[in-house]
Each structure stands twice: as C-alpha cells, then as structure tokens.
Amino acid sequence: MGTEGHADGTVGKALDVLDLVASYGRPVRFSEVLENAIYPKATLYRFLQTLTHQGMLAYDADRQTYSLGVRLVRLAHAAWAQSSLAPLARPYLDELASQTGETIHLAQMDQGQVLYVDKRNATRPVDMFSQAGKVGPAYCTGVGKAMLAFMPAEAVSAAVARQSFHRFTQQTLDSPEKLMAELAAISARGHAFDREEHEPGIICCAVPILSRSGKVLGALSVTSTTSRTNLQALEGHAATIKDCAARIAAEAENWRFPEQN
Amino acid sequence: MGTEGHADGTVGKALDVLDLVASYGRPVRFSEVLENAIYPKATLYRFLQTLTHQGMLAYDADRQTYSLGVRLVRLAHAAWAQSSLAPLARPYLDELASQTGETIHLAQMDQGQVLYVDKRNATRPVDMFSQAGKVGPAYCTGVGKAMLAFMPAEAVSAAVARQSFHRFTQQTLDSPEKLMAELAAISARGHAFDREEHEPGIICCAVPILSRSGKVLGALSVTSTTSRTNLQALEGHAATIKDCAARIAAEAENWRFPEQN
C-alpha cells in the first residue's frame, strides 16, 4: 500500500512519501512515518519538509504532525473537473438515478483498481467527495469486471496480475481462472453482475462505457440489496443503463476536441 | 497563475509543472505546456514523463495530450477526508442549512486565498466536487475577511501582500488600507459581511472557526442575494452561525487526538 515497489527519480520518491502520509488517514508524527518509510531519517525529513513547503502536506507545529495539504484539494478539483467522465456524465447519472430509483456508481480503472468518480444515492441525497476518489477491487465489483471484460488482452493480464483475489464473501471469484471465465461471459452478454461478491447482500448490474473506437472509458452500475430486489430485476435495467452509457460515451466523444487540429 | 515564483528542488519544479497542466482545465499538448513553462524542452519533457509514470498525469496517446491523473483524485479523497474541518463539520452544515434556509459555505485559508471545502445549497441539493476545491479571493469574500480578521499580524500581512485588490464591484475594498480597517471592525464585531464586494447582488455573513487557542481553523458563511434578503436579516443569523462555528471548533478540538501521548 504505502510504499510502491520502485520509485523512479526524486519526485517519485517524494510522491511515495506523500502516499505514505495519506495512507494513515490522519495526521502523523515524523517518527511514525519513519517506521514505515523505506528512506533514512534525514532523507525522509527533507522530503516532508519539501512537501510541506510545497503545500502538499500541512504541518501542525503544535502537535508536530503532518497531514495532507490543501494544495491537493485544489488540484483534485481541477482533476475531477477535467477527468474525462465525471463532470460530463453528471446529468446522465441524475437521470439514471431517477429512472431506476437505485444507487448509481460511475467508475474508472486505475492501475488495476476501480476508482469511483461519482455516485448517486437513492436514499441519502449525496456524498460526493466522501465517496468519489474511493478505490475498490476490480475483480469482485460490477464496474471492475465490466471494464476488464472490454479491455485489451495485455491490459487485462496486467490488471489481473495486480488483483489480490481476497475472498470477501462466499461468492467472490477467488482465482484468475474464474475471473477470466466470468469476463468472457460478461463480454458476450454486454453487462456484468456483482452477485454479492464484494459485500454480502449487495448486488449490482454494471456496463462499460466504451468510446467509438472501443476503448474503455469507464463503467456505470446500478446497485441495490438482496433485501430490496434481485438480479433479475436489476437485469431489467440493463437496457436503460446501456443506453445511458452510450449517451455518456457520445458526449465524451465530442468533448475531446479542445481545438481543431 | 501556473508558474509559482521559486520552486525549491526537483519536486518543487515537478509540482509546478503539475499545477501548470492543471491550470489549463483541459487536456493539453506538450507544445502548449512548453509555451507557458519556464523549463527547456528536454527538462519539461522529462517532468511530464515522470508525472505521467507516477499517475499524477494521464497521457492520451491518441490525441497526445496530458491531463490530470487519477492518483490525484485518490489523494484528494484522502486529503479531504482528513482535512481538519470538512468531514467533521458535515452534520453541522446540514443543520445550519436547514436552520437558515440559505446557502452555506465552509472555507479554509490557503496561501492567502480562500479555499472552499464544503457547501450546502439552499435550492439545488448539492454540488460537492464541483464546488469544493474551488479557490477565491480573500480580501473580498465574507469567509476570507472573517479568517484574516482573526489571524496573527504577520500572517495577515503576508496574506494581504498576495491579494490582487481587483475591483470586482463598486463595493470591493480595493486597497490594503481599506481592508485593514475592515478587518479591525470585523475583529471587534465578531463576524464579517460581504456587501456585494465580490459579485453584485451576492451578500453574506461569515464567522471564523477558532480553536480554543484562538487559531483560525476556517470560516463559515451564510450567503444569499439582495433580491431575497438584506444584510440586516443575514446578521440575524449571526448568533446561529457563531454557535455552529463554536460547535465545529469543539468537535475539531477532541478530534485532534489520534492517540494519547
């Protein structure tokens, strides 16, 4: 988690440290960071200094703790705003949410992991920042499998290699073989299910968002619970979701023209 | 905006480049970045490569454009979640929003600028990511002035030095002197107003969120329009807002104990 395998260059190392601090989820002392860091004291110290000076970290002099800095929030606003899908998919998600009355997730693939970039919640009005930015496993979520199923072979194997195949529930696909078989089925069917593979009682139906050229832009899912509904009913939404995905893809298509060239 | 004054070390420069890319608000070509960068071609190229390799930027091979990477969104989620105020202030903002029926902003100070970290909108249910992370001027917003008024002298002068004093409206305080006088008044009164200083028709009443030791943690404001209400009416909410700010501060107080020591 915190420490990546090999960090190229000085900035790579610095970003490693940033991730490490982030991984605590709370302000941390220098010595705490030091314990989990792969860098010697002086080096780590300098990195923390630099990052703090740059506003990527914030240092609380009273408590002598480092936490993530506001510059990140600012950057993220920009990142989210220009992250291909999220802002432009907004109205479509709203529509889909009201059509289905269920929870909607919009996700993208990030290094073999699912990154949720937006969400509509049936009950609670909204939870944006708190949910968007979250990451999840690819091999046992609807959106994850939907994206994998439509990615080029070598990207899939790279992603599969990074999966933990932890067995969250009875239904979790716990091996690359099972996953590959499932991906084939999804690819044929056009949509993926989550059959309580990640959390008991939570099911979903997901479809990929594909560009005209077939590139996976992201995925869209309708989530519910076994107590409220079942897979058959969710599959009933499949056409609606696909339609929504198609419209988001279309929107993305002409969005990609900042200027003529 | 993009290029900061002086960037210490290699990571500083890299982050500069990151900001620069972010500042475009859309995917950019190498040559475009080069135009506005202060680094020579080869150097810039290497930075973009590194940042891309690190997931801070994303490179679209088809269009040959760089945009902000998903790693940022992930980091920002963590940043927001642990950024002192926003998550813990959440329920209080909800409450304040329903009490006042007006738009609520929660902001923090970042390098002399106001950074909005959360928002409740009276009419539209919510706009999180799209609003949080936004930055605004400190000298002509309620939250900005509320924070400045309670910051230590040298921090204030540092911040004031960074203000542009652009005259957004007739009412904008367009000089350090006017601002300092206003800050004194705010400090005495305990709350700040925005008298259409930033946008015509937009008024607000803001209070600082102060820690027990008197440190400025952030600010809270109730915003409305001149067509709906007036300053006197907003001032009527002052006590409510102050109470809310006090409770957020109290919550922040015992939040700051990750472990005993």
Next chain:
DNA sequence: GACTAAGTTTCACATAATGGAACCCAAGGG
C-alpha cells in the same frame, strides 16, 4: 543531572537532474 528518544542539521560523496544539440518522423509544399 545523566539518560533517552524525537527531531534537526551537517557535509563529503554519489547520484540524478540538466539542457543544448542532435535526431526522428509525420505533415505539408514545391
């Protein structure tokens, strides 16, 4: 007042960043 742990600074050394220049290559244009 000696002991300890956390945090900070130093400095000789090695690595990594630098950027001018050369190179590649696709797109025009004569």
Next chain:
DNA sequence: CCCTTGGGTTCCATTATGTGAAACTTAGTC
C-alpha cells in the same frame, strides 16, 4: 519525390542535487 518545418523524443557530458551516516540539539524522564 525530395525538401522543409515543427512537434516530439533521445543523447550525453556537465553540474547541480539529492543522499544518508553521523553529529547535534532539544524536550522529556527517572
């Protein structure tokens, strides 16, 4: 078809930067 143009990429000698063991400075403790 060759020549040019310009964005994009790579090379490599030079040099600035980062490196980290060790020394040092607090701030607590017994």
